[in-house]
Amino acid sequence: MIILHHIPQSRSMRVLWLLNELEVTFGIVAHPLDRSLRAPGFLSLSPAGRVPALEIDGERMFEATAIIEYLCERFPERGLGRTPDDPDRMAWLVWLHFSETVTGSVDILHRGWAAGAGELMRDELARLRVAYDAIEARLSTPLENRDYLLTSGFSACDIAVGQAVYMARHFLEPDDFPELAAWYARITERDSFAEALPAEGAARLFMQERYEVPDG
Known part of the structure; x- marks a missing residue:
């Protein structure tokens, strides 16, 4: 069980x-x-x-x-993982753990907003943009079947990074990152994502759709 x-x-x-x-x-x-x-x-x-x-x-x-x-x-x-003998194994591991880079910024932004720490949030938003740049660059690589983070197709690293971006969008929408935005829209059309969203009225981590940087 x-x-x-x-x-x-x-x-x-x-x-x-x-x-x-x-x-x-x-x-x-x-x-x-x-x-x-x-x-x-x-x-x-x-x-x-x-x-x-x-x-x-x-x-x-x-x-x-x-x-x-x-x-x-x-x-x-x-087929959501990649075995050690798979050519995409290294990239799978890298992008799986890159999700924590994105989420680490979200954690700091959330605490910064609660503390009214505008300067801290602006600094961390710059770091989050760098993380978005990395995802954008990965998805912009002119390789066949680069609809996902791996050339070999959808995998758990799309889930991990995709959910991290779901959290990050409460602070920074990826409007300036067209490949990232298209990828995010693609993976969140899956029924499995919809089923992972909070139920109506359920407790949740984010009480607002968007958190703006306070003055100061």
């Missing part, structure tokens, strides 16, 4: 999206974003008190990219 511990719109959303794509049976335990994540019971699943946490066959995992890598190896039939 697979159980995902989840807060909508957080990093656990990318694991939920992947589980939907894998078409495996799983359950969800929803958590509020509060001090209950510091309770001993949850810390036994995720010692930093963060989602995602995954229970699987009596074991537990934490850290989103580690969970994604394991699930792709555990369920290879959907």
Whole structure:
């Protein structure tokens, strides 16, 4: 049995999206974003008190990219991972973990907005633009089938980076990045993405659609 511990719109959303794509049976335990994540019971699943946490066959995992890598190896039939002998393995690993570069900027921007730290947000928005530049450059490479981050087609790294961009769009829309914007629209048309979105009225990480930089 697979159980995902989840807060909508957080990093656990990318694991939920992947589980939907894998078409495996799983359950969800929803958590509020509060001090209950510091309770001993949850810390036994995720010692930093963060989602995602995954229970699987009596074991537990934490850290989103580690969970994604394991699930792709555990369920290879959907073709969302890349094996060590695959020419795209190196790129798959790089882009899977690049999702944390994007999300790291989101974390700082969210905290900066809550603190009214406009200068901090402007600095981090510049870093986020650099990350968007990297995705744009990757998708602009004139190779066959570069509709996705890998030449070999859609994979879990599109899910991981795509969900990171979903979070980042609350602070910076990719309007100046045409290939990124087209790719994002392409991957978020998938039913698996729609099924990972927060339900109406559910607790969520982002209470606003867009967070503007405050003065100061």
